Amino acid sequence: MPPRVDKEKCDGCKAEEETLCEQICPGDLMTLGENKKAYCRQPRDCWDCMSCTKVCPVGAIETRMPYQLGYHGAKLVPMMGTDNITWTCVDIHGNVERFRYKNRVEPE
Amino acid sequence: MEKIVPKIGIFIWNQGGRLSQAVDLEGLVKKFSKAKNAARCEFVDELWTTAFFDSLRSAVENKQIDRFLWVGRFTSYQMKYIKGQFSAAGLNPYLHEWVDLEDQGICLKDTAPEIRAAKAASLIQMALARNRLLEPLNPMELPASDAILIIGAGVAGLHAAESLSALGKQVHLVEKESGVGGKVALLSRFYPRICDPHCGLEFTLQKLSESDHVAFHTLSRVEALSGSPGNYMAAVQKKPRYVSETKCNACGECLTVCPKEIPGAFPVSETMKAIHSPFPMSFPSAFVVEREHCPPECRECEKICPAKAVDLNQAPSEDQLRVGAVLITTGWDLYPLSKVEEYGYGRFDNIISNLEMEQLLSSHTRQPGKSAKLSLNDLKEVGFIQCAGSRDERHLPYCSSVCCSATLKQILYFKELVPEAKCYVFYQHIRSSGFEEDLYRKAREMGDVTFVRERPATVALDEQKGKLNVTVLDPLLDKEITMDLDLLVLAGGMCPSQGTRETAQVLKLPQNHYQFFESHLQCHPEEGQRTGIYVGGSCREPMNVSQSIDSSHRSAMQALKYLAGTVLIEPTYPVVNKTKCDQCKRCMEECPFSSFVFDEKEFPTPDLARCRQCGNCMGICPLAVISLNNNTIKQMAVQIEAVNTSFMGKKEPVILALLCENDAYKAARAAVDQGLPVPPNAIIIKVSCAGSVNNAVIADALSLGIDGILIGGCKDDQCHYVKGSQLVQKRSGDLSDKLKTMMIEPERVRFVNLEIRDANKYVEVLNTYIHDLKAMGPNPFKI
Numbered sequence: 001m002p003p004r005v006d007k008e009k010c011d012g013c014k015a016e017e018e019t020l021c022e023q024i025c026p027g028d029l030m031t032l033g034e035n036k037k038a039y040c041r042q043p044r045d046c047w048d049c050m051s052c053t054k055v056c057p058v059g060a061i062e063t064r065m066p067y068q069l070g071y072h073g074a075k076l077v078p079m080m081g082t083d084n085i086t087w088t089c090v091d092i093h094g095n096v097e098r099f100r101y102k103n104r105v106e107p108e
Numbered sequence: 109m110e111k112i113v114p115k116i117g118i119f120i121w122n123q124g125g126r127l128s129q130a131v132d133l134e135g136l137v138k139k140f141s142k143a144k145n146a147a148r149c150e151f152v153d154e155l156w157t158t159a160f161f162d163s164l165r166s167a168v169e170n171k172q173i174d175r176f177l178w179v180g181r182f183t184s185y186q187m188k189y190i191k192g193q194f195s196a197a198g199l200n201p202y203l204h205e206w207v208d209l210e211d212q213g214i215c216l217k218d219t220a221p222e223i224r225a226a227k228a229a230s231l232i233q234m235a236l237a238r239n240r241l242l243e244p245l246n247p248m249e250l251p252a253s254d255a256i257l258i259i260g261a262g263v264a265g266l267h268a269a270e271s272l273s274a275l276g277k278q279v280h281l282v283e284k285e286s287g288v289g290g291k292v293a294l295l296s297r298f299y300p301r302i303c304d305p306h307c308g309l310e311f312t313l314q315k316l317s318e319s320d321h322v323a324f325h326t327l328s329r330v331e332a333l334s335g336s337p338g339n340y341m342a343a344v345q346k347k348p349r350y351v352s353e354t355k356c357n358a359c360g361e362c363l364t365v366c367p368k369e370i371p372g373a374f375p376v377s378e379t380m381k382a383i384h385s386p387f388p389m390s391f392p393s394a395f396v397v398e399r400e401h402c403p404p405e406c407r408e409c410e411k412i413c414p415a416k417a418v419d420l421n422q423a424p425s426e427d428q429l430r431v432g433a434v435l436i437t438t439g440w441d442l443y444p445l446s447k448v449e450e451y452g453y454g455r456f457d458n459i460i461s462n463l464e465m466e467q468l469l470s471s472h473t474r475q476p477g478k479s480a481k482l483s484l485n486d487l488k489e490v491g492f493i494q495c496a497g498s499r500d501e502r503h504l505p506y507c508s509s510v511c512c513s514a515t516l517k518q519i520l521y522f523k524e525l526v527p528e529a530k531c532y533v534f535y536q537h538i539r540s541s542g543f544e545e546d547l548y549r550k551a552r553e554m555g556d557v558t559f560v561r562e563r564p565a566t567v568a569l570d571e572q573k574g575k576l577n578v579t580v581l582d583p584l585l586d587k588e589i590t591m592d593l594d595l596l597v598l599a600g601g602m603c604p605s606q607g608t609r610e611t612a613q614v615l616k617l618p619q620n621h622y623q624f625f626e627s628h629l630q631c632h633p634e635e636g637q638r639t640g641i642y643v644g645g646s647c648r649e650p651m652n653v654s655q656s657i658d659s660s661h662r663s664a665m666q667a668l669k670y671l672a673g674t675v676l677i678e679p680t681y682p683v684v685n686k687t688k689c690d691q692c693k694r695c696m697e698e699c700p701f702s703s704f705v706f707d708e709k710e711f712p713t714p715d716l717a718r719c720r721q722c723g724n725c726m727g728i729c730p731l732a733v734i735s736l737n738n739n740t741i742k743q744m745a746v747q748i749e750a751v752n753t754s755f756m757g758k759k760e761p762v763i764l765a766l767l768c769e770n771d772a773y774k775a776a777r778a779a780v781d782q783g784l785p786v787p788p789n790a791i792i793i794k795v796s797c798a799g800s801v802n803n804a805v806i807a808d809a810l811s812l813g814i815d816g817i818l819i820g821g822c823k824d825d826q827c828h829y830v831k832g833s834q835l836v837q838k839r840s841g842d843l844s845d846k847l848k849t850m851m852i853e854p855e856r857v858r859f860v861n862l863e864i865r866d867a868n869k870y871v872e873v874l875n876t877y878i879h880d881l882k883a884m885g886p887n888p889f890k891i
Contacts, residue, residue, distance in 0.1 A: 009842065014697040020730060023690055057694065057730030058839075059846040077850045081808040082732055082745040086889075088850040096851050098888060100811045 001064035002043035003030070003052050009060035012036035021052035021061060054078050054085070114240050115147035117164065117173035118232070121155045121180030123210075130215040131228045140232060145240055147173050155180075161193045168197040175203040177239045179232060181210045200244030202679065202738055207235040211777045212792055219788040226755035227788060234791075237746040245679035245737055250717060252338030252675045253432040254278060256667055259330055259611055262290025263305075263653055264645025264660035265437035266312050272664050273321040277671050280429050282325045282344055284607055286396040287386030288313070290439055294373070294387070294463060296470035298653055299517040299547055305653070306389050313391045325427065326353075326392065333434065333615050336717040337640025338675035342429045348422035349396050351383070355417035356394035358385060362409035362418065370401045374464045376482055378471070383409045383418070433640050433670040434615070436625065437660050438607035440646040442600040443497035443504055451493060451598055452567050458482065458576060459567070459596045461496075462511065465518055469525070482595070487529055490522065491578055491593045493563060494535040498601035506622060510652040511599035512539045516547035518597070519557055531557045532591065534564055534580060560589075567596065602650040616702065617641060624649055631828045632720075634663040639701055639718040642667045670717075677716045682725050685733040686711045695725040695734060700830040722829035723800025727836060732804040739796060744805045747793060753813045753890055756789055761815035761881035763790040763874070766805075768798045770828055772820030772862035772870070779867035787874050790818065798822070798859075799832025803843050806857060810847070813890035816855075816881045818873070820862045833861070853884045 003021075012032055013019040019038050021030040030052055033039050038061075040046060053061045065074045075090040083104040089097045118140050122128050133151040141149040148167070154160065167173045176199075178190065191201040213219065214228050255278035258265045266288060269279045287293065292305045316322045327347040335341045366381040373387075382401040385393065397409065397420065410418040442463050445453035453459050460468070460482075468482055492515045497503040512535070519531050533551075538559070540548045551557050565588075566579045575592040582589050604623045612619050618637045620626035625636055625643040636643050644660030645651060651659060669675075684695075689711055696704040696712050703718035704725065714725065725734045732741050753762050767773040773794045779786050795801055798821025806817050819840055821833035837859045844854035860873050 009845075013692055014694060016693055020690065020692050023692075055730065057692075059842045062849065075849065077846070079807045079811065079846060079850065080804055081811055082741055082802075082804045084808065084811060086807065086811040088852075090851060094851075096888070098850075100889065 001048065001066050002040045002046040003050075003061045003063050005038050005040075006060040006062070007035075007037050009058050010037045010056075011058060011060075012038060013057070020055045020057060024051045024055045026051065050076070050078060054080055112174075114145045114242075115172060115174045116145050116177055116236065116239055117147055117167065117175070118143075118149040118177045118236070119155075119179065120149075120151040121178065121182075122151055122153045123180050125153075126215060127151075127180065127209065131209075131221075131225050135225065136228060136232065139229060140236070143233075143236055146236070165194060165197045168194055168199050174199070175205070175239060175242055177205045177207065177232070177235055179207045179209060179235075181208045182206055200246070202245040203242050205235050205239040205242060207231055208777075211773075211780060212790075213780050213786045213788055216780065216786060216788070218785060223756060223788055226752060227791070230750070230752035230755050230791065233752070234747045234750040234793075237750040238743045241740065241743045241746065242738055247679050248677040248716065250338055250675045250677065252670060252673055253340075253430050254671050254673050255280060255429070255431045256433050256435060256664075256671055257282065257330070257340070257342050257429060257431040258435045258437060260284075260290065260436065260438040260607055260645075260647070261288035261324070261326075262437055262439045262645065262656075263292040263309070264439065264656040265290075265435070266309070266316065267657045268435055268437065268644060268660040268664040269322055270312050270315050270319075271661060272667075272671075273316065273319040275668070277321060277668075279322045280325060280342075280344075280431060281322065282328045282330055284327065284329055285386065286327050286349060287390030287392065288324065288326065289387075289391065291463070292653060293390065294466055296466045297517060297521045299513055300543060302517060302521055309391075310389070317391070324392065327396070328427075330611065330614055331426075336715040337670045338432045338717050340431045340434060340640065342431060342434070344427045344429055346425045346427065348399075348424055349394065350399060350418060350420050350422050351395045351397060352417040352419065353392045353394040355415045356413075357415055357417075358393040358395060359414065361412050361414055362395060365408040365412050367406060367408065368401050368403060370398060374460075374467055376460055376464045377467050432672075432675075433642065433667040435660065435663050435667055436608075436611055436615070436617075436636065436641065436643045436647060437645040437656075437663075438611050438647045439605050439656075440602040440608075440650065441605040443508075443603045445496055445598050445600050448497050448500075448503060448598070450567070451496060451564070451596070452569075453496075453598055456569050456576065458574075458594060459598065461598050461600045462492075462514055462518065463600070465597045469518065469521055484522075484525060487522075487526060487594045489530045489532070489575075489591065489593045490595045490597065491532040491534065491564075491576070491591070492519070492597045492599060494533065494538075494599045495563070496598035496600050498599075499536065504601040504603060504622070506601075506650070507539060508599075508601040509539065509650040510602065513544040513547055513652065515597070515599050516540060516544075516551045519551050520547065520554070523554055523557070529556070532578075532593070533557065533559045535559065535561060536563070602646060604647060608647040611647075615641060617643075634659070634666045637701060637830065639703065639720060640667075640670050675717050678721060680721055680737045680739060681716050681719050682714050682721070682723065682734050682736050684711060684713055685735075688731060688733040690731065692730060694728055694730060698728045698831075698835060699725055700832065720829065722797040722832060723795070724797060724829060724832050724835060727797075727800045727802050727832075727839070729802065732802050736796065736800070739800075741802055741805060744793065744795075744802075745808050748805065748809045748812060748814070751791055751809075751812070751814060753815075758886075761789055761878055761886070763816045763818050763877060763881070764809050764814045765790040765792045765818040765820060765874075766795050766798070766801050767792055767818075767820040767862070768822060768832075769794045769796060771822045771826075771864045772798070772860075772866075774864045775820070775862045775866040775870045778865065779870045782867055784867060784871045786871055787878055789878050790874055797827070797829050797832040798836045799827070799829060801836055801840075803839050806840065806843055810852070810856060810887065811889050813887050815884075815887045815890065816877055817857045818877060819857070819859045820870075821859065823861045823863065826863070852888060855880060855884065856887065 261283035332343040368382040498508040642663035644663035645656035707713040
């Protein structure tokens with residue numbers, strides 16, 4: 001399921017030519033609308049990679065789970081730390097699981 | 109490159125036994141002697157002995173220790189002393205780290221000893237982690253110009269120019285009019301001494317014209333400003349004057365041949381010729397040609413000029429000026445009185461503004477016989493309406509502060525010239541503050557000056573008598589009175605001048621909601637919201653003449669630091685990691701002082717001379733790739749990683765308090781010093797501004813199991829860095845919303861406003877937060 005942009009929160013990366021989600025999307029699907037809010041221009045082509053969700057500086061993007069993975073109510077939420085990422089998985093019954101991974105491992 | 113392994117010397121200063129009473133220092137020493145990278149760990153009773161520092165110095169020289177971690181409460185003087193002790197041994201002063209255990213409440217008696225020990229250990233562990241990443245830094249010195257650009261040669265600009273040129277600084281005075289002096293040159297008299305302003309102007313101009321350091325750029329405008337403090341480059345466009353300033357000796361021959369009469373500056377002013385002196389006693393005295401009024405093909409003035417000064421073919425020119433700082437003294441304009449419709453300004457000839465009244469009052473000093481519409485001696489009854497435009501929500505909501513005294517001054521001088529005249533003042537309140545009260549007293553004691561505490565209800569022209577019929581409800585008599593007046597003077601309000609607005613645009617300088625220039629009055633006095641650009645005089649707020657001279661002198665004083673020939677830059681400036689930056693330019697948008705510029709590869713990079721090192725860029729960067737030197741995001745991250753999340757035991761919540769070092773941290777410290785019952789749950793990290801806290805850091809803390817994050821910043825309008833508090837509130841709000849989707853209580857991130865003396869409030873905030881966190885239960889990430 002494609003990313004959903006919270007129009008209240010999205011600030012169009014302060015009206016830059018290319019928003020962060022636009023830069024990062026591997027399918028080049030995210031773009032800035034005329035209202036200076038980002039949107040996914042071809043929802044069917046989205047791979048659910050969640051790059052845009054992770055990169056959004058104001059936390060305006062949410063990726064809905066595709067129905068093959070979880071039905072309505074299921075969620076997968078990333079939170080980016082300095083050198084780590086924290087995932088929260090919520091299934092349709094409201095069971096929560098959380099994972100924290102180091103994603104930027106620098107040599108000692 | 110060989111990786112340098114830090115060798116940290118950890119020294120715990122017992123502070124005369126204060127620390128050892130609170131925690132087991134020997135235990136700490138034992139623990140940290142074996143810590144990673146610790147070269148030495150000792151606790152010291154007698155710190156301030158020569159022998160102690162000598163032994164350490166030799167350890168530094170023998171490369172046994174290459175950085176220090178000092179535990180204890182050190183004053184800034186002591187820190188400076190310690191840094192100085194090792195600089196001779198070649199240790200960079202930025203390789204010291206300080207941990208104040210007392211600030212964090214270690215010595216509070218109410219806390220259980222095991223909690224104190226665990227907290228102290230955690231704090232030292234955190235500082236150690238941070239210490240490992242310290243880098244040696246050196247201050248930078250950039251070459252700078254010793255010239256200053258002063259925009260607006262009114263009384264404020266001229267006085268600042270005089271003082272700066274006396275100090276040997278090169279001064280460029282840019283003035284859009286043909287003569288300097290600004291509004292003051294139009295006045296008839298100054299208060300409080302009711303003396304002639306030209307006398308004071310002459311006095312200043314004399315010195316300025318004799319100085320080798322002053323360049324006047326009249327009929328000029330600043331078109332662009334580039335560069336940074338110490339090294340600005342200003343493009344100044346000069347309109348043609350058509351008369352050479354050096355050749356013209358103001359003999360006036362041209363006036364006899366000029367065929368064109370043009371109206372004066374104001375409706376009440378006398379007419380003048382198309383070629384004329386800028387104004388009586390102007391500086392420069394050279395005439396100016398208003399070319400747009402010249403009849404085509406007329407070159408009479410050029411022909412007759414005995415000094416060959418007139419050149420009607422002159423073209424505009426542009427100058428590039430290299431200056432270290434800019435001082436804006438663009439002053440004020442009179443509020444357009446035709447907007448105050450009820451008083452009929454512009455409809456009747458005998459309703460004039462107070463600025464025109466000044467012209468009228470000084471008209472007797474000029475030759476009679478010109479076609480002036482009003483003559484002083486015909487005026488027998490004159491009314492003055494105060495607050496015409498000011499203190500009025502439909503016009504200027506603020507008090508223009510000078511009009512009361514200006515009117516009183518005009519009355520005193522007018523009565524001197526026309527003693528038999530009667531004056532009426534219609535006012536709301538007379539705000540002649542300070543010694544200006546004398547003017548009010550004198551005017552009242554004069555007789556024939558009536559003060560009516562109400563504004564006129566109607567103003568109409570009695571065409572038969574040619575007088576103004578004014579009706580007003582006198583609140584003292586409680587009845588309506590009417591009078592026929594020869595002249596009505598409106599005390600118009602002061603608003604930012606046209607030049608102020610244009611300058612704001614060219615220099616991209618923020619203005620306040622009244623369009624005056626604004627800055628942080630206490631923290632960055634007299635400086636605009638851009639480093640190196642100062643504002644003085646009435647473009648800051650309504651001021652009288654002496655106040656604006658004071659103000660411009662203060663600004664000049666501040667500007668001196670960029671006129672020293674070099675600009676010294678603290679090395680703790682922000683650095684952008686360009687391998688990870690993706691040029692989103694958010695830092696450029698959000699920097700409170702607009703200090704980010706593009707480098708040659710279009711990466712945003714801070715202009716170090718402009719930067720005030722608040723760290724808001726570090727906080728705002730979505731990818732967390734901007735860091736202040738020796739105060740990096742990485743350092744914050746490792747510090748947080750080193751927090752022992754269970755030092756309070758399993759049940760008590762642990763709070764990470766990220767406090768602004770200017771206000772909130774001081775409040776927390778005061779709470780301990782005042783012996784308030786500060787709960788031990790909070791571990792404080794001092795930050796340069798609440799706005800420097802990046803969301804990634806908070807995410808780190810939450811995912812490591814810290815129960816609550818408390819961000820303490822100044823009140824919104826009090827932040828030293830203008831908007832740090834607002835920015836962090838917005839960001840932490842966004843993060844709270846994200847927590848909600850993660851099924852975590854959004855309240856785990858909380859922002860509080862703390863002022864420097866809010867010690868009680870800090871304790872209260874902590875207690876409520878602990879209470880709330882207990883209700884929420886532990887952070888789900890807590891192991």
